[in-house]
Structure formats: structure tokens, C-alpha cells
Amino acid sequence: MKRFLYLLVIISFSACNNAAKTDETVVIDSSSAKIKTDSSAKYIHSFTDTALETKITNALMKLPFVMKSSKYIDSLSNHRHGIAFMMDEPQENETDISVQAGYNGGERFETYYRFFVNPKTMEIQVYDPVEDKKLSIKEYLKTQR
Secondary structure (H helix, E strand, O other), rough: OOOHHHHHHHHHHHHHOOOOHHHHHOOOOOHHOOOOOOOOHEEEOOOOOOHHHHHHHHHHHHHHHHHHHHHHHHHHOOOOOEEEEEOOOOOOOOOEEEEEEEEEOOEEEEEEEEEEOOOOOOEEEEEEEOEEEEEHHHHHHHOOO
């Protein structure tokens, strides 16, 4: 039994090898030096017709649910900014201008609403992602009750 204990102690000590190897090179992770930060300030969302952009923004800000969301975002951001809009030029086969409205945070843009605005008639439609269709303002308000 003593031999077994001595053997166990010797194996334990030989398993613990704390000798420092000085000839080993330390590999540094090179990808950590190339970390790039991403922010919403780096993205440029431009709309060529600024007068039309202002007209659309003013029309959307008159909608009661947009005003309510703007007040919510204002309180959420410690009164620094309200609701933000991102507009896209219409595609070749489309006439409506796509507008996303939401919170423009430091990390991402959170879309609250997606609108489609006809630039000639200023008719506003709200996209309903559940039904996958465009609704008029009246139809959209009926779905919110």
C-alpha cells in the first residue's frame, strides 16, 4: 500500500510541470488591432429634392401616432431628438417615395413605421408588415384600436 501511495505522489509531482519555456514565441491576435467601429453617423442617407423632403416630413409629423412616437423618442433620448426619417428615391417602376420613421440610435436605426408617399398627390400610405400590404391612414388607424 505504501508503494502505491509513493507511486501516486511521484506521478502527481511529475504531472505538474511548471518549467517556463523561453524559446516559445507569443502569438498576438492581429485581428484585434483592426477593430472598426460602426455608427449611424457614417451612413449617408441623401434625398435629392430637399424641398420635397421637407414637405413630406412636415406632412408625416402632423399624423397623431407619429407625434406620439416623436414625444416618446424625445423622452427616451433625454430630450436630445425626436423621431427621425429616412427617405429613399423611388425605383424605376415605382412612383411612391419610401420613408422609414423611427429612432435613430447610436448603434442602429429602429424603424417604427414605414410610409409610402406619392409626391404628386401627397397621399400617405402605411405599410403593414403583418398583412404585407399598404394601408391608407384611416385603415391603419382602424387596425390600431
